[in-house]
Amino acid sequence: MSDQVLVADDGAVRLIRMNRLEKKNALTQPMYEAMTRALGEAADNDAIRCIMLAGAPGAFCAGADIGEFLESAQSGGLRPKTVEFLHALARNQKPLVAAVGGLAVGIGTTMLLHCDYVVAAATATLATPFSRLGLIPEAGSSLLAPKRMGHARAFALLVMGRPLSAEAAREAGLVNEIVDAALVDQVARKAAQEIAALPPGAIAVSRALIRGELDDVVKRIDTETMLFRERLQSDEARAAFAAFLSRKK
Ligand code: COA
Numbered sequence: 001m002s003d004q005v006l007v008a009d010d011g012a013v014r015l016i017r018m019n020r021l022e023k024k025n026a027l028t029q030p031m032y033e034a035m036t037r038a039l040g041e042a043a044d045n046d047a048i049r050c051i052m053l054a055g056a057p058g059a060f061c062a063g064a065d066i067g068e069f070l071e072s073a074q075s076g077g078l079r080p081k082t083v084e085f086l087h088a089l090a091r092n093q094k095p096l097v098a099a100v101g102g103l104a105v106g107i108g109t110t111m112l113l114h115c116d117y118v119v120a121a122a123t124a125t126l127a128t129p130f131s132r133l134g135l136i137p138e139a140g141s142s143l144l145a146p147k148r149m150g151h152a153r154a155f156a157l158l159v160m161g162r163p164l165s166a167e168a169a170r171e172a173g174l175v176n177e178i179v180d181a182a183l184v185d186q187v188a189r190k191a192a193q194e195i196a197a198l199p200p201g202a203i204a205v206s207r208a209l210i211r212g213e214l215d216d217v218v219k220r221i222d223t224e225t226m227l228f229r230e231r232l233q234s235d236e237a238r239a240a241f242a243a244f245l246s247r248k249k
Contacts, residue, residue, distance in 0.1 A: 005034035012049040012196035013189065014042045014094075017056075024062035025055045027107060032081040036088045043093060049196035049203070051092070052188055053115065054099040055108075057181055060124065063106025066133075069232060070241040077229035082107075086139050086225070089114045090217045093204055095195045099188035100124045100166075101181060109157075110139035112174055113148060116207065117195070119188040120166040121181035126174065127163035133244075134236030138228050143220040148173050 006017040016038045018025040042048040055061050064082065072079050089111060098112055100120040109126040112118050120126075130137055137145070137158045145154040149172040156162045157172075169175040179187045195203065208214075231237055 004028070004031050005038070007034070007038045009048065010189075011193070012047060013192045014038065014048045014051045015054060015189075016051060017054045018061050019056070021056045021059060023065070024059040024103065024105075025108070026062040026065040027082075028065045028068055029079065029081040032079075032085040036081065036085045039085075039088045039092050046200075048094060049200050050095045050097060050192040052097045052099060052192045053111070054185055054188065055101055055104075057121075057184070058102035060098075060100040060102055060104040061106075061108030061111075062103065063108050066241050066244050069133075070238070070245065073232045073238055073241065077232040079229075083221075083225055086221045087218060090140060090221055091214060093208070095192075095203060095207055097188050097192040097195065099184045100126075100175070101184045103127070105129065107139055109174075110137065110141040110145075113139065113141055113144040117188075117191045118169075118175045119177045119179060119184055119191065120169060120175045121184050122166055122178050123181050124166040124169075124178075125163050126157075126166075126169050127161065128158050129161040131159055132161050133240040134234050134238075135231050136224065136227055138221070138224045140217045140221045140224070142224060143217060 004020045006019050008015045016035055018031065020026065042051050096115040097117045098115040100118060102121055102124055104124060104126045106128055109128050128137065141158060145158055153172050157164060164172060166175060166178045170178055177187060
């Protein structure tokens with residue numbers, strides 16, 4: 001696999017790092033595939049007790065690759081590796097810690113709803129500009145976000161596309177800790193090690209109880225995926241993708 005996703009185990013902590021910095025870690029199908037594989041291998045390895053998701057200083061993840069959105073719009077809206085990743089994320093049983101070193105857009109934000117402990121840089125911004133792109137919320141966020149932050153804040157984030165500062169994200173219950181950008185990885189790793197040092201059986205049961213019914217989340221992901229696929233092929237979405245890809249900076 002390409003080096004656009006780096007996977008490294010340090011004791012009981014598996015690090016999955018998005019590493020396509022020149023595109024602000026926008027996710028491609030091979031990247032989703034690599035992340036799904038990394039989650040699957042962790043699931044099968046009892047030595048791994050916690051997983052840390054990270055990006056880079058300044059950019060956690062700029063969302064799905066918009067060039068690929070346009071391609072898949074033209075070929076029927078199928079994004080199979082994205083769907084596999086979302087299922088793997090929702091069904092993952094190991095604690096997930098995220099190190100958000102900077103901007104988190106689209107799935108960069110919605111994947112945080114599947115994480116158990118989120119450390120963000122003070123300068124990080126979370127945003128889901130789905131509507132502006134003619135799209136709808138994904139990754140189970142239409143179910144998980146209102147539960148987490150209430151309808152009012154979920155609507156402003158997911159539907160109006162209003163960004164959240166790190167502080168607002170913490171107030172909304174999406175972020176645990178805000179630290180200096182240079183310390184994000186270190187603090188997240190410490191949290192991951194703290195979780196990994198606890199009895200894994202107790203952690204697994206407690207986590208499952210807190211997260212609630214997984215099938216509901218997977219079902220919502222599938223409903224969103226079907227609607228997202230339709231939206232991808234809409235004139236609104238195609239025009240928004242083309243505008244992004246041809247913008248002058
Ligand atoms: N898909 C494809 N390419 C993307 C991308 C995405 N989601 N996000 C960023 N990029 C690319 C840019 O096109 C640019 O490529 P180039 O250097 O070849 O022109 C490069 O990454 C750097 O991005 P740039 O826009 O110059 O950085 P910035 O700091 O000014 O802005 C963002 C960063 C994330 C705010 C801006 O790139 C953006 O709005 N991206 C789209 C995010 C998005 O809508 N994601 C989908 C959500 S569903």
